Amino acid sequence: MEERLKVIQDRIREKAKELLSNKTVDLIIGFGEGSLPLRTTIRFIRNPGKVDRLIWNSFCENNLSTYLHKLSQSKVGLVVKGCDARSIIALSLEKRFKPNQLFLIGVPCQRMVDRRKVSKAVQGEILQAVEEGDQLIVEGEGFKKVLNRNDFLYPSCQVCVHRTPIQANVLVGDPVEESPLIKTHPEIIEFEKKSPEERWRFFEKETSRCIRCYACREVCPMCYCAECFVDSSNPKWTEKGLSPSDLEFYHIVRAYHQTGRCSGCGACERACPMDIPLTYLTQKLNQDVKELFNFETGIDAEAPPPLSTYETEDKQEFIK
Amino acid sequence: MGNGVEKNWEPKILAFLCNWCSYAGADLAGTSRIQYPPNIRVIRVPCSGRINPLFILKALQGGIDGVLVSGCHPGDCHYISGNYIGRRKSVSFKRFLEYLGFEEGRVQFSWVSAAEGGKFSQVVGEVVQDIKNLGPAKRLVKSRQVGSNP
Numbered sequence: 324m325e326e327r328l329k330v331i332q333d334r335i336r337e338k339a340k341e342l343l344s345n346k347t348v349d350l351i352i353g354f355g356e357g358s359l360p361l362r363t364t365i366r367f368i369r370n371p372g373k374v375d376r377l378i379w380n381s382f383c384e385n386n387l388s389t390y391l392h393k394l395s396q397s398k399v400g401l402v403v404k405g406c407d408a409r410s411i412i413a414l415s416l417e418k419r420f421k422p423n424q425l426f427l428i429g430v431p432c433q434r435m436v437d438r439r440k441v442s443k444a445v446q447g448e449i450l451q452a453v454e455e456g457d458q459l460i461v462e463g464e465g466f467k468k469v470l471n472r473n474d475f476l477y478p479s480c481q482v483c484v485h486r487t488p489i490q491a492n493v494l495v496g497d498p499v500e501e502s503p504l505i506k507t508h509p510e511i512i513e514f515e516k517k518s519p520e521e522r523w524r525f526f527e528k529e530t531s532r533c534i535r536c537y538a539c540r541e542v543c544p545m546c547y548c549a550e551c552f553v554d555s556s557n558p559k560w561t562e563k564g565l566s567p568s569d570l571e572f573y574h575i576v577r578a579y580h581q582t583g584r585c586s587g588c589g590a591c592e593r594a595c596p597m598d599i600p601l602t603y604l605t606q607k608l609n610q611d612v613k614e615l616f617n618f619e620t621g622i623d624a625e626a627p628p629p630l631s632t633y634e635t636e637d638k639q640e641f642i643k
Numbered sequence: 644m645g646n647g648v649e650k651n652w653e654p655k656i657l658a659f660l661c662n663w664c665s666y667a668g669a670d671l672a673g674t675s676r677i678q679y680p681p682n683i684r685v686i687r688v689p690c691s692g693r694i695n696p697l698f699i700l701k702a703l704q705g706g707i708d709g710v711l712v713s714g715c716h717p718g719d720c721h722y723i724s725g726n727y728i729g730r731r732k733s734v735s736f737k738r739f740l741e742y743l744g745f746e747e748g749r750v751q752f753s754w755v756s757a758a759e760g761g762k763f764s765q766v767v768g769e770v771v772q773d774i775k776n777l778g779p780a781k782r783l784v785k786s787r788q789v790g791s792n793p
Binding site: 517552615 | 696697700701704717718724727728730731732733734735736737738739740741742743744745746747751752753754766769782783784785
């Protein structure tokens, strides 16, 4: 595994250098070493001499397609995982890019490790983390622990069946096997077991922690509206305060606006500083869209988004 | 309010009716002197495809006990496909609300044509009965902290 990651990293750098040198792209967006263990940062590289700053490991969790909205004038090379490539296809369907504006360096993904789960598994601060094969070795003051990385994956990564980027211009690794580690998102199963009353209470309790920093919105590649419904003052859909009702309103609409557009990358949940679970909402919508309209986001670059089209045979038993 | 329902509680129901069919259907019910419960407040919209899920949430937040969205029958849309598009939004949004724990029946949908005054009165009767069985809306209601019945 470690060897495989190293090979991918080298090939990303090689490709990035080539693309920058022959001016195919103006800019490469990729992952760089983070200032803390278990973290990576985003690198914007314009100089072919600096491609060594790009890295690849199991913490390259961000969905970099988010950064494209401010780069409409540049030709961009982007390091993408399976989910990121699906966001790109979904965004292209919404005409967010010019043709040939992007060059996708696709990385068949090894599934990403949830740093929060790792931090919870040890006592004290982690000062160093190394990947070796399927093991994750974390060290801190007075402890060293060997963890099995597969026990610490993000739920969205566990259920992922599109790890190899679709429609990437180049793949820097061999395509990986597309079978989920678990079939359904564990939080959805848990949530659906509850009664409607309990479900609402859970949702109410979790959203009550929200501080409305809008990190979930900012990090989402699909949230690009010039004016978000929460910022609109005419019509004023929702108040700015932290009243439970407004928080719930925001979270229902934020999730629902992803219907048929969410690639399930899980960036919203990772960005949340209050640890509010969010993917049990969006992944459920993805499931519904699959079931109702037989549509999966970002798989087919021609299929129109499900809510902007229709079939005369659509389900309507619920209509009086 | 406690957990009980006030003795003479009557639900407030918001009905979004499309201009071309259901609104005309409601009008026909009126001109034909067909009786239906007075619990509904009607908002006329150009098409059932015009319904933004935000409208429904905003209504529930403001203290409405039930929402009815009604449009033309499939194939009859004045704008050819507005009700088909609306139907997709409706089914996904309704499912999502129920997943979150909203009671089934809090938000309802119907097809009522301009010739169906009788059906309109029947639909309204059913919706009002359903909402009465469910009781006052509690989820998402803005004024619920002060415990008043909106």
